[in-house]
Amino acid sequence: MGIGNDRVSMLLKGERVDMVPVFPLGIRAFAALGVGYTMGEAYSDGEKSCRAELWAQEQYGFDGFPNFAYGPFGAWEFGGEIKFPEGEFQQAPMAVRYPVISEEDVWTLRVPDDISTAGAIPIGMAHSLTAAAAGATVMTPNAGVFTTAGNLCSVQKLARWMIKKPSLAHRMLELSRDFLIGMVQLWVDTFGKDILMYNAEPSAANQVISARHFEEFVLPYSIEVHSAALRMGIKHIMTHICGDQNLNLDHWTKIPMGDPGLLTFGHEVDLHTAIEKLGESSVIMGNVEPSLIQNGHPNDLYDACRAAIKAGKGAPRGFVLMSGCGFPPKTPPYNFFTMVKAARELGKL
Amino acid sequence: MSNSDRAEALLRGDKVDRVPLYHFLLGFCARNVGYTTVDMYNNAEKSFQAQLWTFEQYGIDGGPDYGYASYGGWEFGGEIKMPEGEWQQAPSHVNFPVNTEEDLAALAMPDVKTAGSLPLAMEFSKLQQKHGKPITVTLGGNFSVAGNICPPSTLCRWMLKKPDAAHRILQIASDHILDVVRYWSDTFGAENVIPNLWEPMAANDIISPKQFEKFALPYIKETNEKMLGMGIKHILYHICGEQNANMPLWAQIPMGDPGMVTFGHQVKLSTAIEYFGDSCIILGNVLPALIQTGTPQQVYDASRDCILEAKDAPRGFMLMPGCELPPMSPFFNVYMMKKAIEDFGYYG
Amino acid sequence: MASDEKKAEILKGLHDSVVEYEEEKTVEVANEAVAEGLDAFEAIMGGLAKGMETVGDLYVRQEYFVPELLLCADALYAGLEVLKPHLKAESHAEPRKIILGVVEGDIHDIGKNLVKVMFDAAGWQVFDLGADVKIERFAEEQKKCGAQVVGLSALMTTSMLAIPRIIKTLRDSDSTVRVLVGGAPLNPDIAASYGADGYADNAGEAVEQAMKMLQQA
Numbered sequence: 019m020g021i022g023n024d025r026v027s028m029l030l031k032g033e034r035v036d037m038v039p040v041f042p043l044g045i046r047a048f049a050a051l052g053v054g055y056t057m058g059e060a061y062s063d064g065e066k067s068c069r070a071e072l073w074a075q076e077q078y079g080f081d082g083f084p085n086f087a088y089g090p091f092g093a094w095e096f097g098g099e100i101k102f103p104e105g106e107f108q109q110a111p112m113a114v115r116y117p118v119i120s121e122e123d124v125w126t127l128r129v130p131d132d133i134s135t136a137g138a139i140p141i142g143m144a145h146s147l148t149a150a151a152a153g154a155t156v157m158t159p160n161a162g163v164f165t166t167a168g169n170l171c172s173v174q175k176l177a178r179w180m181i182k183k184p185s186l187a188h189r190m191l192e193l194s195r196d197f198l199i200g201m202v203q204l205w206v207d208t209f210g211k212d213i214l215m216y217n218a219e220p221s222a223a224n225q226v227i228s229a230r231h232f233e234e235f236v237l238p239y240s241i242e243v244h245s246a247a248l249r250m251g252i253k254h255i256m257t258h259i260c261g262d263q264n265l266n267l268d269h270w271t272k273i274p275m276g277d278p279g280l281l282t283f284g285h286e287v288d289l290h291t292a293i294e295k296l297g298e299s300s301v302i303m304g305n306v307e308p309s310l311i312q313n314g315h316p317n318d319l320y321d322a323c324r325a326a327i328k329a330g331k332g333a334p335r336g337f338v339l340m341s342g343c344g345f346p347p348k349t350p351p352y353n354f355f356t357m358v359k360a361a362r363e364l365g366k367l
Numbered sequence: 368m369s370n371s372d373r374a375e376a377l378l379r380g381d382k383v384d385r386v387p388l389y390h391f392l393l394g395f396c397a398r399n400v401g402y403t404t405v406d407m408y409n410n411a412e413k414s415f416q417a418q419l420w421t422f423e424q425y426g427i428d429g430g431p432d433y434g435y436a437s438y439g440g441w442e443f444g445g446e447i448k449m450p451e452g453e454w455q456q457a458p459s460h461v462n463f464p465v466n467t468e469e470d471l472a473a474l475a476m477p478d479v480k481t482a483g484s485l486p487l488a489m490e491f492s493k494l495q496q497k498h499g500k501p502i503t504v505t506l507g508g509n510f511s512v513a514g515n516i517c518p519p520s521t522l523c524r525w526m527l528k529k530p531d532a533a534h535r536i537l538q539i540a541s542d543h544i545l546d547v548v549r550y551w552s553d554t555f556g557a558e559n560v561i562p563n564l565w566e567p568m569a570a571n572d573i574i575s576p577k578q579f580e581k582f583a584l585p586y587i588k589e590t591n592e593k594m595l596g597m598g599i600k601h602i603l604y605h606i607c608g609e610q611n612a613n614m615p616l617w618a619q620i621p622m623g624d625p626g627m628v629t630f631g632h633q634v635k636l637s638t639a640i641e642y643f644g645d646s647c648i649i650l651g652n653v654l655p656a657l658i659q660t661g662t663p664q665q666v667y668d669a670s671r672d673c674i675l676e677a678k679d680a681p682r683g684f685m686l687m688p689g690c691e692l693p694p695m696s697p698f699f700n701v702y703m704m705k706k707a708i709e710d711f712g713y714y715g
Numbered sequence: 716m717a718s719d720e721k722k723a724e725i726l727k728g729l730h731d732s733v734v735e736y737e738e739e740k741t742v743e744v745a746n747e748a749v750a751e752g753l754d755a756f757e758a759i760m761g762g763l764a765k766g767m768e769t770v771g772d773l774y775v776r777q778e779y780f781v782p783e784l785l786l787c788a789d790a791l792y793a794g795l796e797v798l799k800p801h802l803k804a805e806s807h808a809e810p811r812k813i814i815l816g817v818v819e820g821d822i823h824d825i826g827k828n829l830v831k832v833m834f835d836a837a838g839w840q841v842f843d844l845g846a847d848v849k850i851e852r853f854a855e856e857q858k859k860c861g862a863q864v865v866g867l868s869a870l871m872t873t874s875m876l877a878i879p880r881i882i883k884t885l886r887d888s889d890s891t892v893r894v895l896v897g898g899a900p901l902n903p904d905i906a907a908s909y910g911a912d913g914y915a916d917n918a919g920e921a922v923e924q925a926m927k928m929l930q931q932a
Contacts, residue, residue: 452819
């Protein structure tokens with residue numbers, strides 16, 4: 019068990035790689051469909067979904083490691099309800115009932131006593147056990163503290179409370195923080211410290227909150243969760259700085275990421291900017307626009323990969339070609355093949 | 368060795384480094400590249416490009432090809448419908464040009480330059496030529512073309528009750544096949560053209576070996592002889608479905624030197640080699656439904672079994688599904704066929 | 716009233732003319748049966764249906780193929796047309812009912828038509844929905860006619876994917892309905908994985924399979 023041997027893991031160990039690695043972020047649903055599983059199984063069956071990812075990795079020859087994360091993470095774990103995707107057009111789980119509805123709920127809500135049985139944690143654990151058995155690097159489920167807090171009460175409510183009732187917002191973030199630290203501890207207890215913590219923060223994007231609110235409500239809690247993980251012995255934290263976070267970038271530089279960290283960016287953040295601000299301490303990953311991956315002509319996609327490789331290739335701690343956000347499940351397989359092909363042809367180091 | 372080299376090397380009689388992979392796979396390509404199924408059948412350029420891309424991705428040798436199993440109806444003035452919706456896989460008949468003996472008597476030979484799908488097929492072949500790919504023209508076998516001009520049930524009834532009408536429609540189908548192949552030969556040079564002929568309707572699922580002998584064999588044999596007489600070098604015949612009882616009859620039909628014969632899972636590859644191994648490249652025959660519904664391991668095992676059974680066929684062997692690759696096949700299962708070749712398909 | 720000898724001769728005549736796919740002869744013998752006052756139900760079951768049973772056996776044994784089956788069916792229906800108007804209401808029990816159809820997206824109906832012949836011949840009431848039948852229609856029709864069995868046919872690997880959906884809609888609407896499936900890309904394993912109760916490899920086996928399924932029910 020430990021850090022694997024793929025190219026991304028080699029970058030973490032400070033080793034040289036022969037080409038720019040390709041790591042499609044959150045490929046679980048695409049991989050499951052490619053094997054003939056349903057979209058629902060991609061989320062509800064940890065073992066199957068991880069196996070599908072490993073198979074996709076073999077088929078397409080990409081790097082990186084299996085990843086169990088999904089949008090409304092936290093809601094089910096705290097006693098709310100989510101729905102797994104079904105039918106033709108649903109692509110990810112959705113929260114159908116949040117654990118916190120009223121202000122009173124905030125003060126009665128508790129971190130689950132036994133995190134190992136809460137919500138989707140057993141599914142995530144089965145996913146990680148499958149990854150570990152295959153010799154792949156293990157990564158925790160999403161430990162984004164602000165996004166998880168939003169999943170406990172809805173982002174709208176959290177946003178209103180940040181302005182009108184900040185004590186409620188802070189309480190949500192404390193609950194989220196404590197839960198996530200407990201979850202990371204569970205993963206370390208199970209798999210040892212040579213794992214990655216994963217953090218995705220879509221709700222902290224500037225499409226949702228300001229840099230000032232980031233500073234007050236995201237930054238301190240993120241520092242606490244990250245620091246706790248590093249104290250547990252985790253060496254690298256992979257963080258998906260989702261969406262438009264240009265105004266938050268200076269804050270992100272204050273959050274410890276391990277040595278090196280892994281930072282993935284949406285297409286909204288210019289890779290040159292990302293490298294300039296964060297490239298000395300972290301591997302930079304990104305940032306091909308997901309809608310182009312799903313709908314674009316292969317030649318246009320190839321060109322977009324070329325541009326990303328060109329911009330990222332010289333990053334001091336390394337660069338990984340990645341989708342700018344979760345890999346679209348309905349991507350035509352040839353388009354994904356095109357991304358890997360672009361890295362092979364244009365990313366030689 | 369590059370992918371397109373491998374199939375051509377076998378046709379030249381040269382050695383290849385590994386068992387080549389071959390597919391008929393239009394509908395699957397649409398899914399794989401994000402086009403619609405209709406694009407594959409009514410847009411030559413998209414169909415060609417989607418196949419090139421898919422072949423590159425899965426390491427497929429040979430092709431691309433254009434064509435579909437219900438060939439003949441539209442070309443003789445009937446109507447077909449392009450596939451649409453979730454469950455349709457290929458063009459299908461709306462109505463047939465011949466329903467009665469009167470229709471048959473009045474039936475005119477189509478102009479191969481303008482009839483039905485042929486202008487699209489020609490456009491496709493020009494792309495094959497432009498890209499240096501083998502030039503193929505896909506038609507039904509004689510019996511299947513006849514069974515697409517009139518409803519197959521009518522052809523069946525006529526064989527027993529009105530054999531003259533059955534013979535007449537088979538003669539028309541045969542003349543048409545030759546007309547098309549002649550047009551392709553005139554355009555590209557006969558030595559560059561490989562007719563692809565699919566014969567699902569002559570399977571023993573439908574007709575008896577005696578009926579095959581009387582109504583299919585003489586027409587197929589004569590047509591193939593005439594095509595070879597024109598200068599065609601290789602004919603690809605897809606001997607579709609259950610044809611075990613027809614095998615001794617098929618063996619009497621010349622396919623070129625070498626020909627290419629592809630079989631469904633119903634015919635064992637060892638049987639195919641016994642009848643055709645000395646004169647033809649053998650292609651086949653992983654059960655299509657298994658590729659669509661089986662586990663990756665099952666597809667891998669079935670591909671391995673085919674490779675081990677037929678790899679040493681005297682004129683060569685190419686791994687392919689027993690019929691068209693099911694369009695809804697999981698992508699990973701399709702990859703498993705190539706993986707089996709990597710693991711078991713190398714020579715020497 | 717016909718003598719036993721005459722009756723036996725007529726039944727054999729009906730049987731043989733179906734087996735030998737002599738349509739005109741079948742009509743002739745059926746008319747004779749009516750003229751001789753034979754019970755129409757007996758003539759159908761003991762003559763025409765028996766003939767079709769033999770045809771089914773010949774098909775399974777690969778002595779007959781689709782062309783012969785089609786013509787035997789023509790003869791059977793010609794005979795039925797003569798005899799059916801003479802059926803007495805009380806002469807037989809309520810027939811078993813089956814719905815047949817080729818699934819959505821698929822127009823290949825020769826196999827389904829042959830299966831229909833076999834069920835017709837075996838005295839079932841057949842509700843034939845034709846080809847390219849929309850998914851929901853099977854359950855709708857089953858609700859209307861109360862068929863105990865639904866038979867689904869597909870020739871294409873793509874269209875066969877509609878079968879599990881159809882089975883689900885049928886089960887949701889009536890948990891007792893039995894589903895029989897068949898067609899080139901299917902096999903017993905796929906049929907079972909789709910939740911079907913039975914699979915028939917060919918038209919000759921379909922009725923037997925349906926009977927088995929009902930006995931198991």
